[in-house]
Amino acid sequence: MSLLDWFKDKIKHPSRKYIYQPLDPVQVDVPSPITALEAGKHYFRLWLTEMYLKNDVEWFQEWYPAVHSVISFQFGSQRVEIPHIAGSLNIQDFKANNLQNVVHLNHPMTTLMPFNGGLVEVAAGLLAMKGDNYLNSFIKVMGDFSSLLVVPQLSAALQIAAPVANGIQTLLGGGADGRLELGLNQTFSGAGGGGSNDLKSGYLTVIGAEKTKDNEKGKINLSKLWVVNDSLRYGNSKTDNQPLTGHTYMLFRIESRVDRDDWSSLSNISAPFGKALEALGSSEMEKAESFLRTAIVVALQSSDLTQADRTRVVKAIKEAFDQAKKDIGLAAIKTEDLSLDKVMLKAIDVDSALAEPKPSLEEMFAG
Secondary structure, eight states: OOOHHHHHHHHHHSSOOEEEEEOOOGGGSSSOOBBBOOOTTTTEEEEEEEEEOSOOBBBBBEEEEEEEEEEEEEEEEEEEEEEEEETTSSSOOOOOGGGOOEEEEEEESSSOOOOOSSSSEEEEEEEEEOOHHHHHHHHHHHHHHHTTSSSSSHHHHGGGGGHHHHHHHHHHHOEEEEEEEEEEEEEBTTOOOOOOOOBOOOOEESSSSSSESSSSTTTGGGEEEEOOOOOOOOSSSSSEEEEEOSSEEEEEEEEESSOSSOGGOOHHHHHHHHHHHHHHTTOOHHHHHHHHHHHHHHHHHOOTTTTTHHHHHHHHHHHHHHHHHHHHHHHHHOOGGOOOOOHGGSOOOHHHHHHSSOOOHHHHTTT
16 A cells, blocks of 8 residues: 555545635635646646644653654655655754644745646644654654755655655554655546536645534534734634634645746756856856756756746746857856846746747757
């Protein structure tokens, strides 16, 4: 059984009832339009925004919390499962003496990932693991390894996804007494699928309680949930509410964007591009062309980029290189002014890139 299947099975057979609820933008203090992600155009990332642990378990004495997620999606030419786990030793302020307070985490469960269409399956939740400090330490070790997958250049770290998943399965199936306190499992599709499961930006919450349409004690009226300053609150309005307490809950957020802000972190593209400019500045033309070709080939084939950004990157770096070649003094003086971050500020917009045919190597090096 894969790690994703294990979590799905646990979520189908919970030990207690809980609520899974996407939150409407009108329930958020700074409402922003919900974006339905389009294949080839958008990136997405999963955040654990906030968590509150009801103190009805001997947390950090016999039981240790661990936040997990597994996301399955199309990455380049393959379908991958990206696991993540984090315990109290991986997350700041996630401590025993903080349980009576809402823990503001904004903890990234994934890196920024291109949406390539097809189905995106998300399984996430809060595990309670029974054991001693050695167990807590093992959770930290697995959390440290899984954090290596939360990097801009996911393709370079993808080889550790399977060992991390195997380690988490060892943790869960190695005789440790564990249970799922809260969990969510949802399969999303691209925009226009006709259902309510389009992959969209926004907040999702999982609450260890039953729902009600009135004010029944001990249950949650979904219309009274609000998000204020990335915190889940409960009350009559966005201005008349209190922090939600008395129930263990997790608040997630799906981030979507069309523009990256971490271009220079994509070293397999930025490094050869930078070397191409350095060689150009030293009048080593053959060497410069070779490095440029490497950067373009990598960008055209990069699984870390959306279809739109593959076009945008290759056109932007080619135009910057050609301009520097015309004015050789520019490249000779300050190649840092032509960093990939700065070059992409002048790139064509995403919609224009999608409207154009995919660039070819022949086109990029014609003449």
